[in-house]
Amino acid sequence: MADDAVSVSRDRPTFKVHDFSARVANQDIYFRVIKMKDSLLLWINDKASMTELAVAMPTRFDTIPIATKLLGPPDNLTSSQLAQRLARRTGKLCFLSYNLPSLPDTSKELIEQRLLEEMVTQPDCF
Template structure:
């Protein structure tokens, strides 16, 4: 759809073209050890943001980012926010960036134990298989 707009103090008009927003949001959930876990995925142009957290305590205290480079087969990852000793979100972002072939932001707001993290990753991969378009695949 195209529309024209008049420029103030001028006889000129310019066309304005409306485009579809490039952000798409997708949410899903699962239950891990009787605890509800929620996932929010925001697909952007050439990147994806994934928030993972609890429904009973929805926080945003952690953020990491990873992206592929031409210098190494392993994506480059960094922690942007949260305690520097917990590398869960950074490692997850690196694995997802390698799989998706794009920049990935991960906010992991759950306990990093041996039961929760594998179940979270399994559910995330199931959702990627079911809805690849929501992850930019």
């Protein structure tokens, strides 16, 4: 009988975790980015929970990425909309968990602005 040995090699992990924060409307906001090979998971929160999760991905059929809500109330579109914008900006599949109480639009804009600043200063994390 021939020796049919199989060679197995291990790849190095490709996940990269990056944390940062911001103070918006007298509230501490925490961000965690998990960068994977061809996708991102972004978690935005003021405490340790994940009650919402959306996913968005670019498509060759439209310039606007498709998005859907995986967890949380369907009437709150913040996670889906931000995931779409992030997918369009990065060209990657983006999971986004936005777990903040109802904030005024100006606070949401400041949170997104902080995220975009981090994407510019730490591009290897996205």
